[in-house]
Amino acid sequence: MEVFLGKPAADGIGIGTAFVVPEPVKRAIKQHRVKIEQTVRGWSRFESAVQSVISSLTQNLEGLSKTDEKDKIQREVFETYILMLEDPVFLKELKDFYETELYNIEYSVQLKSEQYASMLRQSGNDYLAERAQDITDVFGRVLDEMLDIHPFDINKVPDGSVIFASSLSSSDTIVLSKRKIAGLALSKGGVSSHVVILARNYGIPTVVGLEDINKKVHNGETIIIDGKTAEILISPDKTTIDNYKAKIREEFEHKQALKAFLTKPALTKDGIEFKLYANIGTPEEADLAVAEGADGIGLFRTEFLYMAQNGTNSTTAARSFSEDSQFKAYKYVLETMGDKPVTIRTLDAGGDKLINSVDIPIVEESNPLMGLRAVRLSLEYPNLLKTQLRALYRASVYGNLRIMLPLITSVDQVTSCIKLVDEVKKELTFENIPFNDKVPLGIMVETAAAAIISDCLAKVSDFFSLGTNDLTQYTLGIDRENQHVSALYDEFHLGVLRMIQFTITNANEANIPVSVCGEMAGRQDSIMVLAGMGIRNLSMSPKLISSTKELLSRFTTSELEAISAKRLTNIF
Numbered sequence: 001m002e003v004f005l006g007k008p009a010a011d012g013i014g015i016g017t018a019f020v021v022p023e024p025v026k027r028a029i030k031q032h033r034v035k036i037e038q039t040v041r042g043w044s045r046f047e048s049a050v051q052s053v054i055s056s057l058t059q060n061l062e063g064l065s066k067t068d069e070k071d072k073i074q075r076e077v078f079e080t081y082i083l084m085l086e087d088p089v090f091l092k093e094l095k096d097f098y099e100t101e102l103y104n105i106e107y108s109v110q111l112k113s114e115q116y117a118s119m120l121r122q123s124g125n126d127y128l129a130e131r132a133q134d135i136t137d138v139f140g141r142v143l144d145e146m147l148d149i150h151p152f153d154i155n156k157v158p159d160g161s162v163i164f165a166s167s168l169s170s171s172d173t174i175v176l177s178k179r180k181i182a183g184l185a186l187s188k189g190g191v192s193s194h195v196v197i198l199a200r201n202y203g204i205p206t207v208v209g210l211e212d213i214n215k216k217v218h219n220g221e222t223i224i225i226d227g228k229t230a231e232i233l234i235s236p237d238k239t240t241i242d243n244y245k246a247k248i249r250e251e252f253e254h255k256q257a258l259k260a261f262l263t264k265p266a267l268t269k270d271g272i273e274f275k276l277y278a279n280i281g282t283p284e285e286a287d288l289a290v291a292e293g294a295d296g297i298g299l300f301r302t303e304f305l306y307m308a309q310n311g312t313n314s315t316t317a318a319r320s321f322s323e324d325s326q327f328k329a330y331k332y333v334l335e336t337m338g339d340k341p342v343t344i345r346t347l348d349a350g351g352d353k354l355i356n357s358v359d360i361p362i363v364e365e366s367n368p369l370m371g372l373r374a375v376r377l378s379l380e381y382p383n384l385l386k387t388q389l390r391a392l393y394r395a396s397v398y399g400n401l402r403i404m405l406p407l408i409t410s411v412d413q414v415t416s417c418i419k420l421v422d423e424v425k426k427e428l429t430f431e432n433i434p435f436n437d438k439v440p441l442g443i444m445v446e447t448a449a450a451a452i453i454s455d456c457l458a459k460v461s462d463f464f465s466l467g468t469n470d471l472t473q474y475t476l477g478i479d480r481e482n483q484h485v486s487a488l489y490d491e492f493h494l495g496v497l498r499m500i501q502f503t504i505t506n507a508n509e510a511n512i513p514v515s516v517c518g519e520m521a522g523r524q525d526s527i528m529v530l531a532g533m534g535i536r537n538l539s540m541s542p543k544l545i546s547s548t549k550e551l552l553s554r555f556t557t558s559e560l561e562a563i564s565a566k567r568l569t570n571i572f
Helices: 036-062 069-085 088-101 105-121 126-147 170-177 194-202 238-261 285-291 303-307 323-337 374-380 382-398 411-430 448-452 468-476 494-510 524-532 542-552 557-568
Strands: 002-005 007-010 013-020 161-165 183-186 206-208 222-226 231-234 273-280 297-301 341-345 400-405 441-445 464-466 514-516 537-540
Touching (some): 007 194, 036 126, 183 194, 222 238, 285 323, 303 323, 382 411, 441 448, 448 468, 494 557
Parallel strands (some): 183 206
Antiparallel strands (some): 013 222
């Protein structure tokens, strides 16, 4: 038996037979010049290929249910592909390059799409980095159409297979969702890729980061794949197989047991109550939050509204997200959650989050994570923030709204935002538009600066929310996307924990609520530490709420405090 270790991507255990997907045919695109009079014909060929791919994607869309929850992600994938193919900004840039440089159209498409993808990979943002693969996939389909290349037919994979491949496209994964697939083992791909998101949605155990794994396994070999431990076992003996079959039964029983927590409050063994909120990126995810028993929305990432308008018939990028469009989105979430609190973060764009909007000029920056982003961008373009605030306050009468400002580093930033809030209130009053005058205005604490001056910020904020992803990155000075230093990224670093503790202390002294909405709020090891530090409000992926309730029910607060104390004093 051989064992290989990768990166966990989608939980679950699968036992099946290895199927190695052949390496894709490499496109041999030679670079050569064309005459200006040939560009019309070349561009026509490109447009024809694009329309062919769009037609195929549209057919796939038409075959999906508009109400089925599992079909929802499939629809989003295909809509995203169409958005990319019809993006007027990219198409204009490509056409200008083609007609100016006079390289053959195939080379021009390959070069510009790869440049776009490379820019996203280097953005420093997980979501955008994973969208780079989508760009490569969809424009790869266009090139295949132009070059008459016919990729491997994923329908040939037999049921019961553990699939080994360098990578798969989202459309391939969707095909597999209709089949009985034991697991996916991929050399490439990240935990936020569409392929992995789909695999999680379909319950397919998935491991990524298995370098050249498709060269180390042979068709027909018995495989065990463990998505949680990221282990791949090749040709295991009968005893090992029996042990994993027992684990599968235990996993199923555990999932059934978690259903009992759906309607229960989050309580420790000694009866201390926690509030568990959901992180969402689209209005529709509020429905999932309700279904999973969330106590409210702890973080609504509004930047996703700008990235694309994923309506049923939407095929164009969001060039400008209007006040009315935002109002409808916020109103939907507030009404869906009823009396439960909904924390909506103002636009966290710029730098690492590239948004295709006429309202947000593209700024070239050598270090975007340190640049014009989040609240800095909003205050640089105050009309952008005012539009969002107007939509938020108009929606405020439909539920329990809280507004949160991202990447705050000074009191002046908060007071500047408060001035804009006052202007919006005066405008709405003058226009006889109803709104809630008492909406809490809080901030995200996600830099060392904010943590250190949290006593001052508490005087101008109604609540704190700790964004532990950026707080860790900025405190340690480590780019977690940089493979050379990513191993040093440690949320349990004593410096990070003390920043968190300092913020909690100052929030408690000011008598304002404090929550955590970063990745630490959704991992079981860090949940125990945070709970022991005094955190009682956690915001996470909706799917993690029941398991977090179950975790908290196994401990007393004194036990959780003891776990935290060891971390905070660096005693292990």
